[in-house]
Amino acid sequence: MSPQTANHMRLDGKVAVITGGAQGVGLGIAQEFVDYGATVIIADINEETLKRAGAALGPKVTTVVVDVTDRAPRRRVAPGPGPEEDPSSTSR
Numbered sequence: 001m002s003p004q005t006a007n008h009m010r011l012d013g014k015v016a017v018i019t020g021g022a023q024g025v026g027l028g029i030a031q032e033f034v035d036y037g038a039t040v041i042i043a044d045i046n047e048e049t050l051k052r053a054g055a056a057l058g059p060k061v062t063t064v065v066v067d068v069t070d071r072a073p074r075r076r077v078a079p080g081p082g083p084e085e086d087p088s089s090t091s092r
């Protein structure tokens with residue numbers, strides 16, 4: 001289904017933070033979210049690939065260099081408990 005026809009799936013007004021989104025699976029997800037109308041923040045450790053991703057995906061994308069294994073900078077991007085602190089999380 002194309003982003004134009006799937007109105008019930010539109011992501012306008014939503015903000016997605018995608019970690020590891022500068023390449024590979026994460027970049028593909030970022031592209032889909034942009035195509036469906038979301039504003040996207042890509043957080044990745046690799047500054048070079050991050051720059052290329054930001055340039056390729058356009059103005060609805062903000063990039064931030066973050067090592068997601070480091071709690072303090074990760075909290076600036078996505079405040080709240082990480083998986084290691086959230087008892088309901090299954091990603092431990």
Ligand SMILES: NC(=O)c1ccc[n+]([C@@H]2O[C@H](COP(=O)([O-])OP(=O)(O)OC[C@H]3O[C@@H](n4cnc5c(N)ncnc54)[C@H](O)[C@@H]3O)[C@@H](O)[C@H]2O)c1
Pocket residue numbers: 019020021022023024025026043044045046049066067068069
């Ligand atoms: N590619 C596949 O077909 C596939 C299938 C199943 C599962 N996976 C899993 O999905 C994940 C991503 O796969 P991929 O192929 O997109 O990998 P990839 O190596 O192409 O991309 C990973 C991205 O994560 C970033 N990254 C790595 N460590 C980071 C850190 N500490 N903080 C922030 N960013 C970091 C890298 O810079 C890179 O941009 C992996 O865990 C992989 O095992 C991939």
